[in-house]
Amino acid sequence: MLKIKENIEPEELEKFKFKHYPNGYFKKVYLANEDDDCVCYRIFNDRTIQITRLDGELDNTLYDLIKADLVEKV
Secondary structure (H helix, E strand, O other): OOOOOOOHHHHHHHHHEEEEEEEEEEEEEEOOOOOOOOEEEEEEEEOOOEEEOOOOOOOHHHHHHHHHHEEEEE
């Protein structure tokens, strides 16, 4: 399981275009390919990350979070 590190302020996610909601942060990405694929990222208040793909592809969001050293494996 992946989660956002404890020492990271949740507002840092807004730099990656996540929107704040009462139960965490959310981001929906349309890939604009011929199948109009969509990826949904949900980060809960306990900092766990849930990724839902409506088709097979991912965008760069997860890679960008890992590269920025915001994610840890638990």
